[in-house]
Amino acid sequence: MLLMRMNRTMNPQMNKYISLINDELKQIVPSSFLGTNLEESMQYSLEAGGKRIRPLLTLLTLQTLNKDIHYGMQTALALEMIHTYSLIHDDLPSMDDDDYRRGQLTNHKVFGEWKAILAGDALLTKAFQLISNDHLLATEVRIQIIKRLSEASGHMGMVGGQVLDMESENKEIDLETLQLIHKTKTGALLKFAVMAAVDIAQPNNHIAQSLERFSEHLGLMFQIKDDLLDVYGDEDKLGKSVGSDVSNHKSTYVSLLGKKGAEEKLNDEAVAAKSILNEIERDYDVSNLSEIVDLFANRDH
Template sequence: MNQQMTEYINLINTRLQKAVNDTPLNTNLEESMRYSLDAGGKRLRPLLVLLTLHTLNEDVYQGVETALALEMIHTYSLIHDDLPAMDNDDYRRGKLTNHKVYGEWKAILAGDALLTKAFEIISTDSKLAPETKVQLLARLSQASGHRGMVGGQVLDMQSENADIDLETLQQIHRAKTGALLKFAVMAAVDIAQPTTEIAQALEAYSEHLGLMFQIKDDLLDVYGDQDKLGKAVGSDVTNHKSTYVSLLGKEGAEEKLQYEADSAYRNLEILQPQYDTSHLNEIIQLFIQRDH
């Protein structure tokens, strides 16, 4: 990552560390919430919010609270994904998963609390106009709910032990993985309010990013380094899930990954020369080259 990206990630990490304070209720719920928030990760979703604002020549601090909220939604989803009733993972990012440290019921509630905290953060953001906050809250609700991430997760689990086609697989991942990545870009669009042409190009870019991310995940689950991934490889095979690798093979999945990347680049060309898209171009490369 370049220096600008590193600065934004440091800002996100610093703000996340202060975002969940203890309450007078005298429980360790907040400790459980912070445990998963502090577990590391690439912070790609909140980073995308800030980089898109930067690209659109907007003050990135307008999007910081939204970026934090998005990372909380993502973290809650990981806590729940790791539960025995779902993916049943013992490790996440090289650390014991939340339920392995705090128990299942508290992990569930920590996820619930992070989900609701996300909406609190956006609704109380003093840097945004009321109408912008309403727009962001509506978009985040759709991206994270039954039309988006949660619905995609349900379809994914219902598809275990079943033969599904490529179209169904893409439908799963546009919702399960892609919806929050799309929100990251479109939240910046809601804040910056560019022209319709620019907004549509960024929306298409974000959709290709979402598919890229999942294709790479599928490749890493088979061919990745467990030490770098911070969790066991082969979980998709163990859970009898259809993936881009199982449907297309390694070479076919890599070709599909490159196709989505090329499509993302083409959409960014629409922003030029009015906007400098170098940071968003680098995100595409980051998605292709990541090893964890």
């Protein structure tokens, strides 16, 4: 249901890319000869819906850079697998302790806590297998993408940001610390989504640097909107309960800046992202990336 609602706000090309991603994800985890249901647990969360915004962003950046999107498909799938593993682990009782994700029971509620942990582990490692086996890409490109993804998802990126986020619960933190948390926890994988396409398409340095700055603004936008939705969002549309940040005593853009201040910050980041796209539209069609900025700013789940 969530995916269908999101798709109504996207153009036909984006919907086509999301359909391709979903079709590929259904085939990505073959049955094991071990006779366990680990793969069922992995696939349960992979097929739970979601916006697919990270893999979509990789394909749209490739399309913007005039590169066949199929060169980035395995990387896009790997990225979604890592994102899904992070959600499985985030929902665990020792972390955010959530019962629902994307409108259905969380993985550990269906398969048990230890199997949910191992399903997340398996998705993480499978992601790097996908990229290393992608023979559409030159060896040096695969190595660069693996390097970039390991940094974005590891202790200097998503995992490190998650630790800083957990350690900041029940504490008053400043805006600089909050931005560092979200630059790593949320922003790192969104930045990877764009920059992996840059690694594949290899535009000139000016374009690469512009897209890197664009991706950083996009990452901040996504998290600011998340913070707003956690307080003011519709639970039916979100597919999970609102108010978890408050109940977990987390500092957010809303708690630090207020609703109006967070909305102004969101708008500032959107303007900055659009400004960067304006710089490169002389050379490339940036309409789809511009639309992504609008989607980030206006999404309701």
